Amino acid sequence: LPDVFIKAMPVLQTLEDAGFEAYFVGGSVRDLLLDRHVHDVDITTSAYPEEVKELFAKSIDTGIRHGTVTVLYGGESYEITTFRTESGYQDYRRPDHVTFVQNLDEDLKRRDFTINALAMDLHGQIVDLFNGVEDLKNHIIRAVGDPEKRFHEDALRMMRAVRFTSQLKFNLEEKTEQAIKDNHELLKKISVERIREEFVKMGIGPHSRQAFQIFLDTQLSEDVPDFAGKKELLQIYPQLQFSPTLETSLWSLIIILLKLPDEDISKFMRDWKNSNAMTEQVERIIKFFDLISDHTPNDYELFQAGERTIINTIDVAHILGQPVASEALVDRYLALPIKKPAELAIDGRFLIKHGMRPGAELGHTLNKIRELVVSSRLENSPDAIEKYLEDLD
Ligand code: ATP
Ligand code: MG
Incomplete structure (x- = not known):
């Protein structure tokens, strides 16, 4: 097990010892099973935020309204989120209201894709309600439940789906892809900041060409600011290899x-x-x-x-x-000879001392001196520059 998990075990243990359930969840479990590098682990628990805070000496109220507390432990920080469902999706955006629930299953149901709806307990036991492990093996991005419904709840998930194809070199499951094609306009409801974040991840993923092609083919590109009607120009993207x-x-x-x-x-x-x-x-x-x-x-x-x-x-x-x-x-x-303006041996004050008056003329002379120094036509020393000024007169 990678170090990030080992280091976090006492955190899960603390929650368990206090009688709560606690699991690694989401991207970290997915990436572990894929043998990808795991940068951080997310933890989900049956404990309420206030209960989490009582168990650890140092914590930050990251998103307490949504059930997330950041716990500082062993020099690391961990996002611990209470099991929750989301309700009252309005306007195809992330919901404002979350409801804390008492079991993991409910929490996993609200997650976007089967491969992101995996949890793992302290003993390495995987909880896989939606055949996420199978989809991981087959390199498939599949919405949890009815994709149509899930994209209506939160339209950003369509961008996330495409982003994951780039990041993981996976394919979209047929119904998931069809639901994106049928509902791409919903993306218009999503804030550009959230779209941008997914777009950037799509661009720097190793499978970005294919992802861009899907982005265009599903028409998602038509619902992103300034991209509408530019499909022909954008078609160049799938031909490029982006540089991470x-x-x-x-x-x-x-x-x-x-x-x-x-x-x-x-x-x-x-x-x-x-x-x-x-x-x-x-x-x-x-x-x-x-x-x-x-x-x-x-x-x-x-x-x-x-x-x-x-x-x-x-x-x-x-x-x-x-x-x-x-x-x-x-x-x-x-x-x-010099790489920054500040490396020039003299400044404006030097010119004033040598009889120049402040103003445009002085700025002009300073630029000229800088240019001569940079192009090795004048030595970068006060003496040489002084001589240059004398010769000017
Ligand atoms: P990354 O490697 O980019 O961090 P990730 O899967 O961890 O990928 P995050 O955005 O960090 O992605 O989200 C963490 C988890 O939260 C996801 O794995 C998923 O279970 C859930 N999640 C995130 N965004 C959504 C969403 N819009 N709808 C449903 N579930 C989501
Ligand atoms: Mg993550």
């Missing part, structure tokens, strides 16, 4: 591929509720991508782009099947 190393989680790609004008890029980033930092990074990559598509960058252009943008842009170019002389670019960048 791409730091931007493929946002830049989408935009480059859509070949949007600048205003639409901003609109896309806004509509998808990306952070300003992400938007800025994407815009830098696009700018540098256009630049290297046009000409070999000079030293100052490499300096202005910066290492992070250079590396991400090389990644994007590679994915697009337009490889650039990537090592050369990175090596050239690393060999630059």
